[in-house]
Amino acid sequence: MPDYQVSIxxxxxxxxDVDADTPLLWVLRDxxxxxxxxxxxxxxQCGACTVHLGGTxxxxxxxxxxxxxxxxxxxxxxxxxxxxxxxxxxxxxxxVPQCGYCQAGQLMSATALLKSNSNPTDADIDSAMQGxxxxxxxxxxxxxxxxxxxxxxxxxxxx
Amino acid sequence: xxxxxxxxxxxxWPKMNRRRFIKVSGIGGGLAIGGISGCGPTEPRPxxxxxxxxxxxQLLELNAFVHVLPDGQVQVYAKNPEIxxxxxxxxxxxxxxxxxxxxxxxxxxxxxxxxxxxxxxxxGGSRSTPDNWDRLRQAGATARAMLISAAADRWGVDQSQxxxxxxxxxxxxxGASLDYAELxxxxxxxxxxxxxxxxxxxxDEYRLxxxxxxxxxxxxxxxxxxxxGIDQQLPGMKYAAFAKAPxxxxxxxSANLDEILDMPGISQAFILxxxxxxxxxxxxxxIVGDNSWRVFKAKRALRIEWDNSNASTDDWQRIQAxxxxxxxxxxxxxxxxxxVDTALQNSSKTLKAWYSYKFVGHATLEPQNCTAWYHExxxxxxxPSQTPGSAIxxxxxxxxxxxxxxxxHQTRVGGGFGxxxxxxxxxxxxxxxxxxxxxIKLQWDREDDMRDDFFRAGGFNQLEAALSPEGxxxxxxxxxxxFTNDGDRAVAGGGPFTAAAASLxxxxxxxxxxxxxxxxxxxxxxxxxxxxxxSNTLAFVTQSFFHEVSDAAGRDxxxxxxxxxxxxxxxxxxxxxxLNPQRGTAVIRAVAEMxxxxxxxxxxxxxxxxxxxxxxxxxxxVVDVSVDEDKAVLINKVWVAGDxxxxxxxxxxxxxxxxxxxxxxxxxxxxxxxxxxxxxxxTNFHQYPLLRIQQVPEVEVQFIESDxxxxxxxxxxxxxxxPAVCNAIYTASGHRIRNLPMSVEGFSxxxxxxx
Numbered sequence: 001m002p003d004y005q006v007s008i009x010x011x012x013x014x015x016x017d018v019d020a021d022t023p024l025l026w027v028l029r030d031x032x033x034x035x036x037x038x039x040x041x042x043x044x045q046c047g048a049c050t051v052h053l054g055g056t057x058x059x060x061x062x063x064x065x066x067x068x069x070x071x072x073x074x075x076x077x078x079x080x081x082x083x084x085x086x087x088x089x090x091x092x093x094x095x096v097p098q099c100g101y102c103q104a105g106q107l108m109s110a111t112a113l114l115k116s117n118s119n120p121t122d123a124d125i126d127s128a129m130q131g132x133x134x135x136x137x138x139x140x141x142x143x144x145x146x147x148x149x150x151x152x153x154x155x156x157x158x159x
Numbered sequence: 160x161x162x163x164x165x166x167x168x169x170x171x172w173p174k175m176n177r178r179r180f181i182k183v184s185g186i187g188g189g190l191a192i193g194g195i196s197g198c199g200p201t202e203p204r205p206x207x208x209x210x211x212x213x214x215x216x217q218l219l220e221l222n223a224f225v226h227v228l229p230d231g232q233v234q235v236y237a238k239n240p241e242i243x244x245x246x247x248x249x250x251x252x253x254x255x256x257x258x259x260x261x262x263x264x265x266x267x268x269x270x271x272x273x274x275x276x277x278x279x280x281x282x283g284g285s286r287s288t289p290d291n292w293d294r295l296r297q298a299g300a301t302a303r304a305m306l307i308s309a310a311a312d313r314w315g316v317d318q319s320q321x322x323x324x325x326x327x328x329x330x331x332x333x334g335a336s337l338d339y340a341e342l343x344x345x346x347x348x349x350x351x352x353x354x355x356x357x358x359x360x361x362x363d364e365y366r367l368x369x370x371x372x373x374x375x376x377x378x379x380x381x382x383x384x385x386x387x388g389i390d391q392q393l394p395g396m397k398y399a400a401f402a403k404a405p406x407x408x409x410x411x412x413s414a415n416l417d418e419i420l421d422m423p424g425i426s427q428a429f430i431l432x433x434x435x436x437x438x439x440x441x442x443x444x445x446i447v448g449d450n451s452w453r454v455f456k457a458k459r460a461l462r463i464e465w466d467n468s469n470a471s472t473d474d475w476q477r478i479q480a481x482x483x484x485x486x487x488x489x490x491x492x493x494x495x496x497x498x499v500d501t502a503l504q505n506s507s508k509t510l511k512a513w514y515s516y517k518f519v520g521h522a523t524l525e526p527q528n529c530t531a532w533y534h535e536x537x538x539x540x541x542x543p544s545q546t547p548g549s550a551i552x553x554x555x556x557x558x559x560x561x562x563x564x565x566x567x568h569q570t571r572v573g574g575g576f577g578x579x580x581x582x583x584x585x586x587x588x589x590x591x592x593x594x595x596x597x598x599i600k601l602q603w604d605r606e607d608d609m610r611d612d613f614f615r616a617g618g619f620n621q622l623e624a625a626l627s628p629e630g631x632x633x634x635x636x637x638x639x640x641x642f643t644n645d646g647d648r649a650v651a652g653g654g655p656f657t658a659a660a661a662s663l664x665x666x667x668x669x670x671x672x673x674x675x676x677x678x679x680x681x682x683x684x685x686x687x688x689x690x691x692x693x694s695n696t697l698a699f700v701t702q703s704f705f706h707e708v709s710d711a712a713g714r715d716x717x718x719x720x721x722x723x724x725x726x727x728x729x730x731x732x733x734x735x736x737x738l739n740p741q742r743g744t745a746v747i748r749a750v751a752e753m754x755x756x757x758x759x760x761x762x763x764x765x766x767x768x769x770x771x772x773x774x775x776x777x778x779x780x781v782v783d784v785s786v787d788e789d790k791a792v793l794i795n796k797v798w799v800a801g802d803x804x805x806x807x808x809x810x811x812x813x814x815x816x817x818x819x820x821x822x823x824x825x826x827x828x829x830x831x832x833x834x835x836x837x838x839x840x841x842t843n844f845h846q847y848p849l850l851r852i853q854q855v856p857e858v859e860v861q862f863i864e865s866d867x868x869x870x871x872x873x874x875x876x877x878x879x880x881x882p883a884v885c886n887a888i889y890t891a892s893g894h895r896i897r898n899l900p901m902s903v904e905g906f907s908x909x910x911x912x913x914x
Contacts, residue, residue, distance in 0.1 A: 019423065022452045030398065030450040035390035036383015038573075039451075040524050041605040045844035048524060075383035088381040095373035095810045098818060099243025100380040100387075101524045101573030107381060126853035127914040133844065135524040135574050136243050137821035138814065139855040 004065050008032070009077030020066040024058075025049045027065045028074060036075035036104050040133070047132030050105040051075075057112040059131075075104035078111060086152040087111055090145040098136035106132045110146050119150055224298040225254055231326060231340025233260045233302075236270040238277040239287050240545055241376070242575035244873045245811030246287045248375045250295055252808055256367045257299025257360060258306070259323035260339070267375050272547045272567040280548035282572075283580050283688065285774040285871025288807065292868055296359050304352040309345035310337050362805060362866075369864075371810035376571065386571040388543025391530040393598040397426065399591045400454035401601060402461050403443040403611055406837040407473075407684055409465035410442040419446060419461060424453035431590055437685040439557040440586045441611065447595055451602050458604075471683035471837030475517070475617070478834070481680055482619040482640045486513060490638050490676035494661035497672030499623075502634040506625035510711055514700040516899040518617040518832040521689060522847060525573020526608040527584040530600045531592035538565050538589055543572040545579040557586045558593065565589075576822075577652070577688035581613050609847060610839045613687025614832055616642050616653040620700040625672075630712035632723065634672040637701065642682035649679055650686035654693030664697070665738055665772055666705075669725035684834055690822060691874040694773035698878030699827070699885070699899060702769040706886040707895065716768050716886065717751050724770075735867055738772040742802045746770070746779040746863055749800035753861060754781035760891075763787065764795070767887025769879040776875025777802040777863075780820065782883040786892040792901070793909040794824065794856040794884065801860065801876055804867035815872035817858045823880035825850035829902040853910040 004015045004027070015027045023042075028034045028051070037060055040048030044059035051060045054070030078085045084092070087110050097103045106129065113120055113128035120128070125143050134142065226234040235254050241247040251265045274280055279290070303323055310328035311318040320331050327336045379386055404410070411430045419428040425448040433442030444463055448454040503509055530541040538560060544550055547567045555562040572579060588601040603611075618641045625634035641653035661675040689695060709719035724747065727740035747770050751757075754766055764785040771778055783795040797820055806812045829848050833840035841847045885896040888906070896904050 017424075018450070019453065019456075021456075022450070026450055026452040030452070033392055034383075035385035035387075035392070038387075038524075039389065039526065039602075041844050042455075043605070043843055043845065046524065046849075075381075079382055084378075084381065091381045092373055092377045095371070095377065095814070097243075097374055097377055097380045098245070098814050099524070099572065099574045100374075100376065103380050104383045123912045123914050126910070126912055129852045130914070133524065133849045133851065135522060135576075135849060136814075137818045137825070137850060137855070139821070139850075139852045140817065140858070141814075142852065 004068070006065070006068050006072055008034070008072045009074060010071070015065060018065060020064060022065045024051065024060040024063045024065055024068055024072065028060065034074060034076055038101055038104055040102070045133075046102070046105075047109060048102050048105040050108040050132065052108060052112060055112070055115065057109050073108075075107055078107060085111065086149040086156075087114065087145065090148040090152065094141050094145045094148070096138055096141040096145050098138050102132060102134045106134065106142055110142070110149070113146065114150055114153065118153065120146065224295070225258070225302050227302060227339060227343045227346070229340065229343060231338055231343065232264050232266055233258070233339070234266045234268055236277070237267050238270040239280055239291070240282045240547060240569055240572055241269070242282050242545055242572040242579065244282060244287065244575070244815060245374060245808060246282070248372055249288065249807045249811055250291065251375070252367055252372055253292065253295040254299040256365055257296045258303040259325065260299075261326040262367060262372065264326055269569045272551065272569060274548040281546040281580070282575060283545055283577065285776070285874045287871065289775065289868065289870045297354065297357060300357045300359050301352060301354070304357060305346040305349050306339055306342050308349050308352070309342040313337065313342075313345065368805065368807055369809060372808050373810065387525055387573050388530070388541060388570040389525055389528045389573065389602070391541040391570065391600065393530065393532060396530070396598040396600055397447050397449065397595060398451045398454050399588070399595075399599045399601045400446045400458040400604070401443050401587050401591065401607070402446070402458045402463060403441045403607070404465050404467070404470060405610075406465070406467050406470040407437070407839075408470040408837070409467045410469070411444050412464045412466045414444050414461055414463040416444075419457050422453070422457050422460065424449040425457050427595060428457070429594060434557050437611070437613070438581055438583055439553065440590055441583070445591045445594070447591065447599060454602070455604055473682055473684050473834050474836050475834045478617075478680060478682075479515070482515070483513075485640060485678050486619070486621040486638065488678060490640075490678040493675045493677055494667070495674045496667065496670070497634070499634055499636050499672045499674040502625050502672040503623055503636070506634065507628065508626040508711065509623065510708055511621070511623045512704055512707060512897060514620045514622065514703070514897045516617055516696050516699060517903070518614040518684070518834060519689065519826050519830045520609055520612040520614055520832050520841070520847065521576045521578035522609065522844075522849060523574035523576060523578050526605055527578075527603040528601060529585050529588035530598060531588035532598035533592045533595070536564055538592065540565070540567045540585055540588065541570055542567055542582070542585045543570050543579065544582055544585060545572065545575045545577075546582060550582040550585045553582050554586055554589050558589050576690045577692065578612065580688055583611070605844070606842045609841055609843060612832075613651070613685045615689030615695065616650050616686040618642070618653065618696055622700060622704045624704070624708045626708065626712050630714050632705070632708050632712075633670060635670055636674045636676070638676045638678065640678045640680065642686065643679040644682060644685065646681065649677070650682065652686055652688045652692035654697060663737055665701075665743075665770070666723035666725070668729040668738075669723055683837070690819065691773055691877045694771060694874075694878040695823070698769065698771040698773070699881040702771060702879065702882030703885050703895070703897070706767070706882070706889065710889070715757070717747065717756050720747055720768065720770055736775050739777065742777040742863075742865055743770060743772060745865070746777045746800040746802050749861055749863055750779040750781050750798050753798040753800060753859065754783070756781065763891055765887050765890035767883045767885065767890060769882035769886060771875070771878040773878050774875040775803065775870035776872075778876050778879050780876075780879040780883045782880070782887045784884065784887040784891055786888055790892075790894070790906045791909045792884075792888060792906055793911070797856055797858040797880070799858060799860040799876060800863055802863040802865050803870045803872060803875065804865055805869040806862050806864055807869050809862065812862065812872045813860055816860050816876040819874065819876035820858050820880045821850055821855060823877045824884065824908070827881040827884065827899050827901060828908040829900050831900050831903070853912065853914060854908050856911065
């Protein structure tokens with residue numbers, strides 16, 4: 001079985017002996033022991049497995065390892081040397097998680113949104129986040145945490 | 160857990176228990192306050208790996224709730240599972256409050272599973288807080304009393320001259336202070352204070368309780384740390400999938416196991432015959448391999464011959480016809496006062512309506528999974544379970560092992576909602592692990608999870624009411640048609656219900672004639688508890704019907720509900736787990752005030768109101784909806800007023816209340832599990848829609864903090880939402896929704912904004 005070289009959170013990684021059709025999700029979780037990315041549905045319906053591929057959010061449960069050619073960013077790569085990102089900070093400050101299972105995927109979608117849109121409206125947030133289910137329904141706090149993180153980034157002059 | 164056990168849990172109010180604490184001293188110089196006397200650890204020795212979740216070997220030797228370490232850090236055991244309801248945060252808040260600890264110097268440790276030492280270990284019935292309120296306060300107060308005693312000795316002053324604040328004892332004579340870190344060694348040598356004489360804080364002294372505290376695991380969650388059951392990883396671990404019958408109850412006879420074993424990475428494939436029915440071990444084919452994807456692929460490549468001779472033939476179409484044919488039969492009377500039949504015959508104005516609701520599933524976002532390792536005669540589990548305590552005897556019974564050989568470790572749980580009260584997936588993991596010379600992680604896919612659920616039972620209610628000439632509802636008959644799996648008792652969550660519960664149901668107290676009767680249809684599909692069991696459907700039918708009655712009487716629904724609540728002369732004093740009319744009236748009035756009840760609304764837009772009491776919580780909710788000609792419903796806003804007594808953590812409680820309301824909207828909108836000749840038709844989220852961010856209305860909550868002790872937040876806000884929405888839809892559109900989900904009547908939920 002083939003080996004695959006991929007770059008994840010800036011580090012080269014090798015996935016040995018995996019099938020070409022193995023979804024990136026299972027390479028991350030089972031082969032590379034990176035458990036932050038979650039399995040929810042397996043058919044790109046719930047967003048729990050969202051990661052970035054070349055900066056674009058994808059559902060890793062439905063993306064084969066053999067098609068991964070660009071940099072992969074996962075939830076483990078969001079904090080910069082231990083410093084939480086603005087979104088991670090507002091997520092904690094606003095106590096966004098309930099069970100917490102969906103939140104890695106929510107954070108990846110939100111991170112991609114703020115990268116492309118530093119001042120999202122509620123409609124922008126709907127559009128970017130509609131693929132991420134929160135079974136506990138923490139949606140109002142997800143929305144507020146995105147708005148506050150956008151404000152924080154502006155205040156810090158990051159955008 | 161048997162039905163009767165859960166019912167007992169749901170209905171019995173815990174008595175105030177002045178628990179005697181024990182002290183375990185000499186552990187690293189710290190002070191430990193234990194909960195139960197005379198119990199040493201009875202667990203078998205688990206693997207070294209399992210110890211990683213604990214701080215040291217020494218802690219396993221304790222049975223402590225509170226442990227003050229030499230550096231003054233306070234370690235608190237979280238003894239019950241964290242399923243998102245927030246008790247891993249709120250429990251330590253209670254302890255910290257009573258001992259005046261600095262919450263930033265509290266460390267929470269998930270306790271081992273040992274019910275002999277820790278008492279019942281489960282999360283269900285919104286019981287975690289009320290069951291543990293007293294013991295946690297007493298644990299904190301005990302620690303505080305001993306720290307004060309140690310400080311008083313040090314200073315040579317009377318204890319009455321000492322007070323505590325922010326992790327310090329303060330000498331009120333001199334102003335000197337000592338950090339708890341400086342006192343723990345001495346405190347550990349002192350005798351325990353008399354539990355009867357412990358002084359607990361009064362509510363006006365609270366500094367921490369009632370504030371907003373962010374979940375203690377949140378920093379780990381946002382960084383993707385491995386907290387959940389699905390994240391467990393053991394050296395040499397294999398991955399397992401388990402294929403079960405499309406028709407519930409089918410047994411695996413044979414399969415193309417040789418072909419499966421030829422697939423890459425697959426090391427074992429075998430048939431399990433099953434044992435004890437769906438709550439234990441269903442029959443199926445287990446596949447073991449070197450990653451989840453390979454065992455999933457192998458599962459899909461299976462060709463299994465099923466023996467369906469004992470499989471379910473349940474079918475919703477037939478169930479519906481059967482129920483309708485029995486609507487006017489008398490059923491078994493569960494509770495009766497007055498003379499319902501005569502009153503219905505003699506009344507000039509009567510109403511009759513038929514309600515139904517379909518089966519729904521739990522759909523926890525973390526699919527069921529369990530890691531198990533059978534080694535040296537010990538079967539060890541890492542289980543995301545709501546009932547890890549009762550998993551041990553269940554697995555022992557299922558697999559024929561002594562309970563002493565089973566160890567269960569708690570993990571964070573990616574959603575409960577009642578699904579994980581069942582431990583079927585734990586039994587499966589155990590049965591597979593026994594056949595494998597390595598740890599295994601059993602992973603269900605979403606399709607397994609949706610099919611092999613313990614569903615919230617669908618059901619039917621025939622309702623009748625009679626009005627007095629003045630428009631008062633004096634007579635009410637509720638004929639509930641539900642299901643039985645065993646030919647005797649109602650299925651779990653299929654209600655009621657005991658006769659005692661039926662005799663307490665709102666608004667029996669103020670009616671002259673009341674009857675609740677029940678007919679049970681045979682069913683093989685397994686059912687279970689789903690957030691606010693039976694209240695979640697009963698509230699829909701009764702609170703919708705009461706609105707039909709008030710409308711027929713030409714009455715304002717707010718005034719009508721308050722009249723049904725009555726003046727409370729029927730209140731059974733001293734039973735805080737029963738409906739209290741003062742609390743009920745207060746929440747109804749509060750929510751009406753919040754929503755501006757009675758104001759003019761534009762055509763096609765209206766408010767709807769509903770009240771419900773369940774899980775010791777009084778909740779009233781108002782919904783503002785707009786309905787268009789295409790039956791598309793926009794929920795403009797929801798107001799919630801609730802009384803669960805003191806609020807421990809306002810952030811956590813607000814989460815639970817809003818989450819419950821939205822869960823209720825999510826399920827009433829379009830969720831249904833179709834039963835088709837013993838098989839479940841829905842397979843994944845494309846056929847079972849969960850609420851998404853663009854559909855979420857604003858929800859405003861008001862905590863009505865009465866003087867009662869705190870009760871649970873996880874469930875009681877859910878039941879009133881469906882009837883409040885349906886009542887608003889009726890007023891806005893003239894269409895009465897009597898069948899859920901509302902999609903079966905052609906209604907859909909609109910997004911809040913166009914995107």
